[in-house]
């Protein structure tokens with residue numbers, strides 16, 4: 001199905017004011033955004049319009065009870081100037097999974113993708129050309145009702161925002177296993193990309209920073225034994241004979257980079273296991289010399305190497321010469337995103353002019 005998405009163009013572009021050599025992350029919006037409202041059981045008021053501030057009632061339901069979900073993805077540009085998206089349908093599906101868990105309306109996948117493609121094509125001059133830079137895309141939905149009371153909203157707002165961001169040079173991170181706080185518990189909302197999960201992580205992350213660590217390694221909420229994920233990344237443990245990533249059991253986010261890495265690694269002949277992995281298994285393998293490297297996967301940094309893991313009084317230290325697979329994966333995915341490789345997996349959506357005139 002093709003949707004009619006009217007475009008109201010801004011009268012004055014801010015593009016000329018942007019210093020593409022020095023882009024801060026998450027602070028510069030492009031000229032336009034996609035917008036729609038959910039009213040009386042259907043999505044309406046659909047359109048691409050100039051970005052503008054919005055008015056919010058002090059009794060906005062999402063502010064009080066947290067019905068707010070979002071996505072995070074990137075658009076890049078190939079050498080011929082075509083905008084490229086990586087697996088947009090996966091983001092549409094995950095947005096709807098989050099919506100279902102948070103008792104919010106779903107969005108027809110075709111509408112989500114069409115809105116995304118139209119907006120990115122309109123803003124294609126905002127896609128940074130510097131290698132590693134990208135146009136960050138932030139779809140967000142929240143309850144728009146104006147009353148106080150714990151109940152699912154009946155009105156929702158959905159936006160897609162686009163922000164040019166600089167190259168994300170991730171430096172290796174040190175991790176502290178969390179022994180008191182939990183991010184998510186099975187049966188909870190850990191698998192949803194919802195605001196509350198990030199709010200829950202702030203205090204423990206702040207305390208870990210005070211102790212000199214970059215991030216928390218979240219553990220399961222029952223025994224503090226099984227590893228979940230890190231900040232805004234999924235985790236991979238590279239052993240001599242296999243690669244293990246924690247299974248998505250409902251309490252961790254089903255990362256799209258994670259899924260890409262599993263498929264790329266398998267195609268390279270690696271044995272990849274998605275299963276429970278305990279901190280004890282990781283420590284034992286480290287002591288035996290069987291653990292080669294540990295890295296995180298996520299849209300922002302693609303892969304991020306782990307330089308240290310501390311669990312109680314035990315320190316696992318990884319030196320730079322171990323980081324082989326994480327670097328290879330990052331280079332591969334960045335090249336795929338830049339249109340420099342054959343798209344063997346069929347993940348890249350190229351936005352061609354003819355579709356948008």
Ligand SMILES: Cc1ncc(COP(=O)(O)O)c(C=O)c1O
Nearest residue numbers: 232233234253255256257298299
């Ligand atoms: C909690 C959490 N885990 C993992 C990820 C990685 O997911 P993706 O690879 O889809 O960016 C993210 C980033 O969105 C996240 O916020």
